[in-house]
Amino acid sequence: MNELPERFARPAGVDHETVEAVGALTLAMETVIRARGALYEFHQLTGKADNELIEAIRLLRGAGHAHIADELEKELVGLNVNAGRWTFQIVEDYERIYYTAWDRHHHRVVDDLVDGRPHQREAEMKQDRATPGEPNHGF
Numbered sequence: 001m002n003e004l005p006e007r008f009a010r011p012a013g014v015d016h017e018t019v020e021a022v023g024a025l026t027l028a029m030e031t032v033i034r035a036r037g038a039l040y041e042f043h044q045l046t047g048k049a050d051n052e053l054i055e056a057i058r059l060l061r062g063a064g065h066a067h068i069a070d071e072l073e074k075e076l077v078g079l080n081v082n083a084g085r086w087t088f089q090i091v092e093d094y095e096r097i098y099y100t101a102w103d104r105h106h107h108r109v110v111d112d113l114v115d116g117r118p119h120q121r122e123a124e125m126k127q128d129r130a131t132p133g134e135p136n137h138g139f
Contacts, residue, residue, distance in 0.1 A: 005139050008123035011115040022114050023121025029106040036099055043087040053077065 004010075010019065053076055060069040081087055110118045117123070130138035 004123060004127050014114055018113050019120050022110060025106060025109055026118045029102060032102045039091055039094055043091050046081060046087045
């Protein structure tokens with residue numbers, strides 16, 4: 001078995017159960033990061049739809065359908081996606097309240113328990129799964 005490089009070696013005094021627990025927390029944090037990305041995608045796609053709507057309204061007017069364009073403009077342009085809120089407000093709340101709290105706690109736990117190595121579990125998994133002598137295996 002290959003030795004782990006120093007930066008991936010398990011910190012002294014850290015047991016397997018702690019590495020597994022911090023690994024599980026890191027996995028949860030990665031899910032929060034993915035949710036954050038999905039939220040930004042929702043924000044950007046909603047804004048894109050709003051801009052496309054404005055173009056559709058312009059085209060409807062140009063095609064002689066002012067009454068439909070007026071109705072869409074009145075009902076949809078500027079419409080909140082949530083009670084009193086646009087997507088940027090939802091994104092900002094997520095960042096300020098949820099993501100920041102997760103990030104702070106994750107960093108604290110990783111720093112306190114595994115010397116700041118959030119992917120210790122994966123480093124050990126890579127070591128265990130590498131085939132000695134095979135190219136592109138190991139560290």
